[in-house]
Amino acid sequence: MMGRRFRFQIPSVELSRLLVPVLMQADGPESRTDLPAVLTEVRLDRTLIAGASDPAELSFEGDVVRVQSSTGFRSTIDLEAATAELEMDGNHPADAFRFHLRTLAALLALRMGGLLLHSSAIARPDGAVVFLGATGTGKSTLASFSASAGAAILSDDLNAILPAAAGYEVYGMPACALATPLATSAGAFPLRCLYHLAQAPEDRVEPLSPAERTAMLMVQSPFVNMYAQTTEALLHNAARLARMVPMGRLHFTESMRFWSLI
């Protein structure tokens, strides 16, 4: 199958508050025909989210980040020029798009002073609550329980936390691991607090020191937390967020009892 090349123009790295890049142009009529449909699927089709992470490697040359995947795609992200280019051979196109957009979002969030967190997030009238945790710690379960209590789910897999005029705002990424079609909410929501999840025989909240919070935030920042080139920015952004926003460890029994604690 012939390779395809997709080109994105990021409207403004510094000013755009949306992390999903707006498609401005694609190289070649073939890819141009395909692109809008693929982008729509990334947002809506939950089947795209299933599966293991693509074993891709990032390399850095100043503001240019290259992503090389073992499954047949590579992308180039130029943060200074605000462009992102994806080339793929036709195998696993959904995985390629997903990984490309997520990597791009993680890099943009970092550059904007924020973090892209492996997390679920819900919006309540008093602000957004973000739950961090590794796969299997209950992020999706918490999101599902929260929805049944009337909260809006921003995302149960990836959320961007960005600095705002006052505090931080949460942007749910167009990714959802839930098999059931729960509605996700678009837009920014003021961040009220974060919790690091731990499954436990009882429901309680354990305080964390700012340094522990910093570490937890870094651990749950996929795509950019394995590279020396991004470590300083990650440390800086995580430490600032850890100092400014309340965060604790939520011991969770996979029941609704957590609701009264948060």
Added chain:
Amino acid sequence: MSRRVRRSRDIAHREVEGQTVIVLPRTNEILVLNETGACIWELSDGGRTEAEVVEGLRARFDIDRETAARDVAALYDQLIEAGVAETAE
């Protein structure tokens, strides 16, 4: 107690409200040092002997010499093994 230990170069670390976060590059793990660990880390510039670091620790915290010496030695072993500190010449 005469060895001199220093933080390795190019190690990402940050003091966060009295504690220290260190990124361990070999294992992609993150180490969080409490207040006494952060103090030992800060004093470990390669210019001080281990005994001097013990005394520096005691100057800041109410801790007996034996406990301080044990804590410094144990942390040094851990930091050196993790590749974020090294014995100075």
